Amino acid sequence: MPESIADRFQTLHEFIKAARVNLDRNVWDYLIGGAETETTLARNRMALDSLAFRPRVLCDVSQIDCTATLFGKPLRIPVLLAPIGSLESFEPGGAATVAQASRTFGLGMLLSSASQPGLEETAGQAGDSLKIFQLYVRGDDSWVEDYFRRAIDAGYDAFCFTVDTALYSRRERDITKRYSRRRARRTGMDFQAGLSWSQLDRYRAKFTIPFIVKGIATVEDTRLALDHGIDAIYVSNHGGRQLDHGLGTIDLLPEIVAAAGGRARIIVDGGFYRGTDVVKAIALGADAVGIGRLYAYGLAAAASAGIVRLLEILEDEIRICLGLLGVPRLAALDQSYLCAAKPVTTPGVHSAFPLLDLPRERY
Numbered sequence: 001m002p003e004s005i006a007d008r009f010q011t012l013h014e015f016i017k018a019a020r021v022n023l024d025r026n027v028w029d030y031l032i033g034g035a036e037t038e039t040t041l042a043r044n045r046m047a048l049d050s051l052a053f054r055p056r057v058l059c060d061v062s063q064i065d066c067t068a069t070l071f072g073k074p075l076r077i078p079v080l081l082a083p084i085g086s087l088e089s090f091e092p093g094g095a096a097t098v099a100q101a102s103r104t105f106g107l108g109m110l111l112s113s114a115s116q117p118g119l120e121e122t123a124g125q126a127g128d129s130l131k132i133f134q135l136y137v138r139g140d141d142s143w144v145e146d147y148f149r150r151a152i153d154a155g156y157d158a159f160c161f162t163v164d165t166a167l168y169s170r171r172e173r174d175i176t177k178r179y180s181r182r183r184a185r186r187t188g189m190d191f192q193a194g195l196s197w198s199q200l201d202r203y204r205a206k207f208t209i210p211f212i213v214k215g216i217a218t219v220e221d222t223r224l225a226l227d228h229g230i231d232a233i234y235v236s237n238h239g240g241r242q243l244d245h246g247l248g249t250i251d252l253l254p255e256i257v258a259a260a261g262g263r264a265r266i267i268v269d270g271g272f273y274r275g276t277d278v279v280k281a282i283a284l285g286a287d288a289v290g291i292g293r294l295y296a297y298g299l300a301a302a303a304s305a306g307i308v309r310l311l312e313i314l315e316d317e318i319r320i321c322l323g324l325l326g327v328p329r330l331a332a333l334d335q336s337y338l339c340a341a342k343p344v345t346t347p348g349v350h351s352a353f354p355l356l357d358l359p360r361e362r363y
Contacts, residue, residue, distance in 0.1 A: 005309045013353035018301035026179045027089050032349045033173035034240035041240025044271025045347035047248025052341035056326035065329040071157045073130035076106035082290035083134040085114030090300040099125035101307035110134045123154035134160040138188030148207045164215030166193045169242045222259040232265040257285030273352040275317025283333040
């Protein structure tokens, strides 16, 4: 009898090993790499590992509710599949395969404009599940407005601008091997570099779809986002792939949540790989957590079924974490369940998986 996917994958790190087997070195390094010294990438994990739990006991956790909502759509767990460019390089179906998994499990996804097969076909596979279109600006106002109309016509629930990519970073894992994808991504970058708050104001005046700004990393920009009527603030440092020597996103989260004051929804990503990571972010005030590399491992390992199985394991980790904290539902979480602690592992892209045994690779 063939091995079931549930038997094949029983821990999250098993997806990473399978993905490494299936991907060539260029695509693998594109997935796991960061900018320059990869300091921001490591700090994402350092920040998460520097928080410990303060559990409560003798609480009724016989029924645990892990569900959430965002933009009026239900989420089985408070997780979004973050936008990733070139998903088709990990599995031929690309974004459409991810959309199938998102719908099957009961999550939401953000479709990157840099992934295929494009927004209409991806929306068809996502069905009624939460779907958000994320745009890299590579053209003038009429070019952007065309994407707005197409996204609205295709039934997307929100429109997201990524704003931390005014310049394309130096990703040395790619450069060292002369991986040509880096040169291809430069096309139209002047339009992204020129993106401004006033430009977003013009789009908001024309379109009523909820607006998300992804790449917020300061209180100052949080306040500006609120002043300009942004509906959701997406705290992100691009997974450590853009500005090097930034702070870990969960270090930024409390002050941004406080500055937002409930006037916008809060999404965060950056090094979130375990159920405990998700719970920490929700305790600090996030409405949802984006995962990127993590679901890409599931995609590369076993396509749509791989993502669904990975999410089942992540859900189990979240449920167990909540139960052992003495918390029956996400809304009961707050900062009192966390405290500062010294990390016990050296941070890195895979430091959340101590049992992962990948062969050491040389450049």
